[in-house]
Structures are given as structure tokens and as C-alpha cells.
Amino acid sequence: MTIWKDYQLAYSLSEAVEAYNQAEKPVRFVSGGTDLLLEIQQGSHPTMKTLIDLNHIGEMRELKMVGEQIFIGAAVPVSQITNSPLIKKHAMAVAEATGLIGGPQVRNSATLGGNVAHALPAADGMISLVAMDATAITYSHSGYSKKKILELFLGPGESALANDEILVGFEFSIKKSGEGSAFNRVMRPQGVALPILNHAVWLRRKDHVIEDIRISFGPSGPVPTRAMLVEEIFRGNKLTAETILRAKETILETVKFRTSRMRATAEYRYHLAQALLEKVVKIAWNRAGETE
């Protein structure tokens, strides 16, 4: 089966956008290819006339600290993110999420850019970036722009990126004293791609109280969201058994899980979400209490 007719390597963002706009259509950007090429091969995505490879664009392969921000290039292989001491220090949720994507071979090719651009509401890397309140840096024919991570989605598998818009990278704040994050998920034993449920938490503690918190679950609706009303239960309160119980009840009342034929019933997802919440919040809390 022919997946593409013309495969082009881009060495800069402007070159990639120009190549996109000049290319014989249909055309797509490709990073690791672990979503796109498989979907084309399996017939769930139309074949392409042109693919434009983003892996040789220097700034998309950088992983670095810039002032008070961490920058992860959208074309950095997720295995590199998982193993990065910088990410382990500042964003354990991201290290844990990327470390669970596929197996070692997939992780050596897969990228955060592809994980987010594919716009599936349970993508592991994306769910961790939501809890980190990441900002995406993009580039298109109109130049660079910045967007909050939650602005990038229109529906399941449908991103809000313009056709020629490239995800260049993601940035989020460095870990400050009293802050911590964690990620966990539940996968079908024989599952290889998306989880039954995944969950990420970032929090800041002060004087035995959760001063601020961000919570994300996937998949919980057509586009990724934060569980804002669950966050409200924790904010300003101590991490007691009572707070956790109220937060679990609030999941039942306010977070939307649905039954999916291939993965799990909504009922099972509510059960898992409550168990994961207690586990993940406690891990993030303990990490937030660790001294440097």
C-alpha cells in the first residue's frame, strides 16, 4: 500500500510551512509517525500525496529551561522526555505520562507534538500537559503564536490548529518550593494504545493546606478539560480523608465519563477515577513536600 507519494524533510519552520503550502494535496506534517502512518496503513486515515517531516527542525528538538519556564520541543522523542533529569525534577507528571506511551520502540519515535495534535481526549502526554497548565508555541504562515493547551482542541481527533500550523513546543513553569505533580492511568491488560482512564495532578501546598491544584482526567468529554469543581474541593483545604471523600463525590456529580465499546463502561471509569484521584493526589502532595 502506498502511504505517500512525496516525503519531504524540512530543516526550518518557515521551510516546513512553505513546503506545506506548495505541496501536492492532501498533505500532512509528520513527526514520529506512530499515529499517522499506522492510521493510513490501517485505512482509518486517507492516504497522503505529501508528508512533511518535522524531525530535523532544530528548535523543535530542544528540551531546556528558559528563565522560569521549561520548554519541550514538539519533536523531542518521548523517551528523551521521560529520561530527562530536568523533566523529572520539574514535571514528574510529564515524565510519568510520556514513560507510559506505547513500548520502547514507540517511545523512541513518538513525540508530544503528535500526541497533542492528534487531539484524542485520552492521550497520555496531553493529559499531563493540561495539569501542568502548559502553553503551546505554534508557527504558521502568520508567524509564531502562543495558545493555552486547552485551546488546541475542537473535538475527538480534531485539533484547532490551522492547516499549516505547526506545534513548535510546549512551555510550563518550573517547579517551585511546595509544588509537585503526578500522573497515573489504567490500561486494559491487552491494550496497546489509549488507556481506559488517565489522570494527572499538579498542586502547591503551604502550611499543611493545598493552596492551588490542577486536575485532569482523560477521556472525559470530546475535548480535554480540567476537573475544576473537583479542584475547588481541595483548594484551601487540608488533604484529609474527608476532603478526599468530598472530592470523590464531586467526580461522580461533575466529571463526564462515557461508556466506550472498546474500552470500558462509564460506571467502571467512575470507580477508577475515584481510586486514581486518591492515589495521584497523595503522590503529588508528598512530592510537593520534598525538600530540594
Ligand SMILES: Cc1cc2nc3c(=O)[nH]c(=O)nc-3n(C[C@H](O)[C@H](O)[C@H](O)COP(=O)(O)OP(=O)(O)OC[C@H]3O[C@@H](n4cnc5c(N)ncnc54)[C@H](O)[C@@H]3O)c2cc1C
Ligand atoms: C503501539 C502503539 C502504542 C501506543 N500507545 C500509546 C499510549 O500508551 N498513550 C498515548 O497517548 N498514545 C499512544 N500511542 C499513540 C502515539 O504513539 C502517540 O500519540 C504519539 O505521541 C504520537 O506522536 P507522533 O510523533 O508519532 O505523531 P505522528 O503520527 O507523527 O502525528 C500524529 C498527528 O499529529 C500531526 N502532527 C505531528 N506532529 C505535529 C506538530 N509538531 N505540529 C502539528 N501537527 C503535528 C500529524 O500531522 C498527525 O495528524 C501508541 C501508538 C502505537 C502505535
